[in-house]
Each structure stands twice: as structure tokens, then as C-alpha cells.
Amino acid sequence: MDYLRAVLNSNKEQEASYLKRLISIGAKLNINTTKYQNELKKLNITDSKITKATQSKTIQKVKVSQQHDISSVYTKENAIIINYNRVVSKRDIDFIEERTKTDHQDIFDLRGVFENAYETKLRMDGVDKIVIVQKDKNTVRIILKHEYNLKTIYIINNNQIIIKVLNLHLKEKLSTSLTNNYFNQKKKIIVIDPGHGGKDSGAVGPKKRYEKVAVFKVSKYLYEDLKKRGYTVYLTRKSDKFIQLKNRTHFANVKNADIFISIHVNAVPKNKAHKVKGIETFFLSPARSERAKRVAKLENKSDMDEMNYNSQMTFLTILNQSKITASNKLAIDIQQNLLYKTRQKYSGIVDGGVREGPFWVLVGAQMPAILVELGYISHPSESRRLYNRHYQKLLAEGLANGIDAYFSKNF
The missing domain is CATH 3.40.630.40 (Zn-dependent exopeptidases)
Known part of the structure; x- marks a missing residue:
């Protein structure tokens, strides 16, 4: 919230201060902080506390995550949960809708590699078919196919992307708590x-x-x-x-x-x-x-x-x-x-x-x-x-x- 206020108020000093803090904490936790470093560079302010050792840790983490940065994909009630071993952003997901002669398709392209894509089977009550494939070396594709147009949204939460279907016909076997919610x-x-x-x-x-x-x-x-x-x-x-x-x-x-x-x-x-x-x-x-x-x-x-x-x-x-x-x-x-x-x-x-x-x-x-x-x-x-x-x-x-x-x- 403080970082957001700094950006909105065009306070470059405060913005740089919060960026430096994020970079420092990220280095200690072995989290990729490249995007924060890039933002800091745009402010023309260098961070003397980012040592070469810290930078090498960040680079090493990026290399590891590129091997298979999606750790798991599974369904839960009306959602598909995609877990990453890194922080994700809006740049990690693209979405398109397509209409074929037989169905409607919601297509999600996720930036990353999921080594178990081929073996993973996704099912959801109320959706005719869900397909998951490693489309290319940098993209995992998830397709929801159904007879009518599904209302889908996605939520980005730290190291997780959640795809939710909002207009499923709820089944009796869903939990009472979910139905009430x-x-x-x-x-x-x-x-x-x-x-x-x-x-x-x-x-x-x-x-x-x-x-x-x-x-x-x-x-x-x-x-x-x-x-x-x-x-x-x-x-x-x-x-x-x-x-x-x-x-x-x-x-x-x-x-x-x-x-x-x-x-x-x-x-x-x-x-x-x-x-x-x-x-x-x-x-x-x-x-x-x-x-x-x-x-x-x-x-x-x-x-x-x-x-x-x-x-x-x-x-x-x-x-x-x-x-x-x-x-x-x-x-x-x-x-x-x-x-x-x-x-x-x-x-x-x-x-x-x-x-x-x-x-x-x-x-x-x-x-x-x-x-x-x-x-x-x-x-x-x-x-x-x-x-x-x-x-x-x-x-x-x-x-x-x-x-x-x-x-x-x-x-």
C-alpha cells in the first residue's frame, strides 16, 4: 500500500526506498527481484546495498525457475489452481475466447514450464472438458471446453494463479458451505x-x-x-x-x-x-x-x-x-x-x-x-x-x- 501511494503521488524517493527494501528481502529469501531492480533503474537511482553476491543469488534463482517454474496444477470446486515456485504477475497469463461448431472455448496461456502437464488430468463438475498441455517450451495452455459460454475470471495471488468459473450449474454434491457462499x-x-x-x-x-x-x-x-x-x-x-x-x-x-x-x-x-x-x-x-x-x-x-x-x-x-x-x-x-x-x-x-x-x-x-x-x-x-x-x-x-x-x- 505504501509503495502504491508513493507511485501514485510521484514520490520517487519513497518509491526507490520501498523498491530497495523489496530487493533486499527478496535476495535473502532467494526470490527473483529482477523486475524490482528494473523499476529502480528507471528511477535513475542505484542501490549500493545490492552486492554482487546478492545479484548472483537472484540470477541463480531465475535459472532454476526456468527449468519447471510451475510446480502443480489442480482443480478445486469451481477453480483451477496453478502454483508457481516464483512470484507471478499479469504478464504471466493471456486469455482468449473461441467459438467452434461444437463448443465454446476459454483458452489460458500461462508463461512457464510444467513438466507434468501431459500426465495431469483436470476435471470440474459443470465443465465438459479441460485440456492442459505444454504448448511450447515457454507456455502452458489450459483450455476449458463447454456447450455454452463460461464466465471465467483469473486471480493473481503472489505465486499462484487461480482460474474461476462463475456460472457453473452447482451440483448437490458440492459442499453446503460452498453453495451457501x-x-x-x-x-x-x-x-x-x-x-x-x-x-x-x-x-x-x-x-x-x-x-x-x-x-x-x-x-x-x-x-x-x-x-x-x-x-x-x-x-x-x-x-x-x-x-x-x-x-x-x-x-x-x-x-x-x-x-x-x-x-x-x-x-x-x-x-x-x-x-x-x-x-x-x-x-x-x-x-x-x-x-x-x-x-x-x-x-x-x-x-x-x-x-x-x-x-x-x-x-x-x-x-x-x-x-x-x-x-x-x-x-x-x-x-x-x-x-x-x-x-x-x-x-x-x-x-x-x-x-x-x-x-x-x-x-x-x-x-x-x-x-x-x-x-x-x-x-x-x-x-x-x-x-x-x-x-x-x-x-x-x-x-x-x-x-x-x-x-x-x-x-
């Missing part, structure tokens, strides 16, 4: 907040494309998707209506929501419109970085114009600290799944990252709360996409998958 998850209450509305159009893009219109369309698609998945879902506005920001989280509190998601699109001045694009996800904090302040000023405008300086400073300090960590986790899952889903069909989707921001609409929420910027309506091509029905549905599905991922890991 599944239905408890689907009883979650979600409040979706389509940004702006009515007299507040939000940002305006080329050809008079309005933020309030784009985000409302995506919010409705998300509402329908989540309802199909079994969640209880509410919209803060069901039409082109203006609602004060403070009333949006009040609505979520009254509904006793488990999470609150405010949906927006971003914008920059015309002189930068062709250069700036991408998806960003924010969670509440008193961060004062220039980028966070710029975005927050745009989204806070309808209420902040009515507040004096002292009120604004009070707003920045009234934070529900116990919810910040949960909101951060939700933001990470949402951002990851938005990028993953949109990149399946569109190129050039920019990762704007997960960031902290002082957003008035999130203040007062008694549950994990985030604000998503689905793109820049000021950017010519991104603006067209944000008004495209197919792209809006992809965004909604990415948001829904992120919500599934968050609840599967945290409840």
Missing part, C-alpha cells in the same frame, strides 16, 4: 451511479457528445448484466435527471449497498485532446497530485462551486479510513477487467491506472466506493467508441466481471 455472494447489493445528468451535462466531446449520455448507457447495460448474474442492483438515476452529488451516496447508504460505483468519462482541453486517452479507476483519498486534483475538479464541479474554501478542506478530511483499503482492492479488480475485456476487441486501449483522488461523490459512502473514468470523451476516436453500443456493452461486461472478481476474493 455462492448464494451469499449473489445476494450482494450494488448501487451504480451514472455521473451527471439533467442540467449537468458533464464533459462534452466532439460533435456534442455528452458525458451524461455515454455513462448512462453503460450504466444501464451494467445494471442489466448484474441483474442476470443474480445481484440486487440500483441506479441512482433512471433518466436524464440532475442529482446532487451528496444525495448519490446517501441513496447507496439507504439501500445498504455492499459497493458503490460512480461511472464517468474524462476530458482535457482541446490542445491536448488528440494526445490524452485511457481508462482510469479512482478510490477516495485526500491525494493532492496535480492529475488527481484536475480530474476531481471536473467531476466535483456541480457541488464544489457552492462550497467555500473551508468547506472544501473539510471535505478532503472527512474520509472513512476503514473503507479505503477495500475501495482500493475493488478499483484494482475493476480496472484489470475493464482493460482485459475491451482489449479483446479493440487496440490502443490505454491503462491510466488505479489512482487516489478527492472525489466529492464518494464522500459519505458507508461501503467500498470507486469512481471509474471509462475514457476521454475529448479524444476523437475514444469519443466515438464511448457512443458506440457494442463498446458500451464491452465496458459494462468488464465492470461486471470486475465486481465478480472482487466478491470472489473478498467475501
Whole structure:
């Protein structure tokens, strides 16, 4: 968390300090720290404490892991567990979906070597067939084949990748605890907040494309998707209506929501419109970085114009600290799944990252709360996409998958 804050606040000294600590601890534990060393080099700060002996240990560990860095693969209830003998990241997994004449296929390519791939047999109740092969010397491929399209997500956890199937037809032989957990998850209450509305159009893009219109369309698609998945879902506005920001989280509190998601699109001045694009996800904090302040000023405008300086400073300090960590986790899952889903069909989707921001609409929420910027309506091509029905549905599905991922890991 401290390292993340340092990165988000562009504090290179703190970032370098935490990187050095990670490298030092990694060397003692014989863990590969190459990626941290590379990040440190980018900061143009050398670490005198990394001795030649330490570096040789790291290199030796890499050589060992390359021989067979996947130690085991097995199924457990609705999940496939892949254990590595090294730390894994998003770069270690790729995913594609294919439709054949006979079935749907979810294909996962895992970077690594699993010497027992040929002998390993994977089975899961509710999935017709699971295939595992060593596709090439650097890639293990896992294919889930089924008559209908499975809803799959993957979770990265230190030295483990977990592939979960969310829409299995549960069998009676599954444990009572698993069944109860599944239905408890689907009883979650979600409040979706389509940004702006009515007299507040939000940002305006080329050809008079309005933020309030784009985000409302995506919010409705998300509402329908989540309802199909079994969640209880509410919209803060069901039409082109203006609602004060403070009333949006009040609505979520009254509904006793488990999470609150405010949906927006971003914008920059015309002189930068062709250069700036991408998806960003924010969670509440008193961060004062220039980028966070710029975005927050745009989204806070309808209420902040009515507040004096002292009120604004009070707003920045009234934070529900116990919810910040949960909101951060939700933001990470949402951002990851938005990028993953949109990149399946569109190129050039920019990762704007997960960031902290002082957003008035999130203040007062008694549950994990985030604000998503689905793109820049000021950017010519991104603006067209944000008004495209197919792209809006992809965004909604990415948001829904992120919500599934968050609840599967945290409840």
C-alpha cells in the first residue's frame, strides 16, 4: 500500500526506498527481484546495498525457475489452481475466447514450464472438458471446453494463479458451505451511479457528445448484466435527471449497498485532446497530485462551486479510513477487467491506472466506493467508441466481471 501511494503521488524517493527494501528481502529469501531492480533503474537511482553476491543469488534463482517454474496444477470446486515456485504477475497469463461448431472455448496461456502437464488430468463438475498441455517450451495452455459460454475470471495471488468459473450449474454434491457462499455472494447489493445528468451535462466531446449520455448507457447495460448474474442492483438515476452529488451516496447508504460505483468519462482541453486517452479507476483519498486534483475538479464541479474554501478542506478530511483499503482492492479488480475485456476487441486501449483522488461523490459512502473514468470523451476516436453500443456493452461486461472478481476474493 505504501509503495502504491508513493507511485501514485510521484514520490520517487519513497518509491526507490520501498523498491530497495523489496530487493533486499527478496535476495535473502532467494526470490527473483529482477523486475524490482528494473523499476529502480528507471528511477535513475542505484542501490549500493545490492552486492554482487546478492545479484548472483537472484540470477541463480531465475535459472532454476526456468527449468519447471510451475510446480502443480489442480482443480478445486469451481477453480483451477496453478502454483508457481516464483512470484507471478499479469504478464504471466493471456486469455482468449473461441467459438467452434461444437463448443465454446476459454483458452489460458500461462508463461512457464510444467513438466507434468501431459500426465495431469483436470476435471470440474459443470465443465465438459479441460485440456492442459505444454504448448511450447515457454507456455502452458489450459483450455476449458463447454456447450455454452463460461464466465471465467483469473486471480493473481503472489505465486499462484487461480482460474474461476462463475456460472457453473452447482451440483448437490458440492459442499453446503460452498453453495451457501455462492448464494451469499449473489445476494450482494450494488448501487451504480451514472455521473451527471439533467442540467449537468458533464464533459462534452466532439460533435456534442455528452458525458451524461455515454455513462448512462453503460450504466444501464451494467445494471442489466448484474441483474442476470443474480445481484440486487440500483441506479441512482433512471433518466436524464440532475442529482446532487451528496444525495448519490446517501441513496447507496439507504439501500445498504455492499459497493458503490460512480461511472464517468474524462476530458482535457482541446490542445491536448488528440494526445490524452485511457481508462482510469479512482478510490477516495485526500491525494493532492496535480492529475488527481484536475480530474476531481471536473467531476466535483456541480457541488464544489457552492462550497467555500473551508468547506472544501473539510471535505478532503472527512474520509472513512476503514473503507479505503477495500475501495482500493475493488478499483484494482475493476480496472484489470475493464482493460482485459475491451482489449479483446479493440487496440490502443490505454491503462491510466488505479489512482487516489478527492472525489466529492464518494464522500459519505458507508461501503467500498470507486469512481471509474471509462475514457476521454475529448479524444476523437475514444469519443466515438464511448457512443458506440457494442463498446458500451464491452465496458459494462468488464465492470461486471470486475465486481465478480472482487466478491470472489473478498467475501
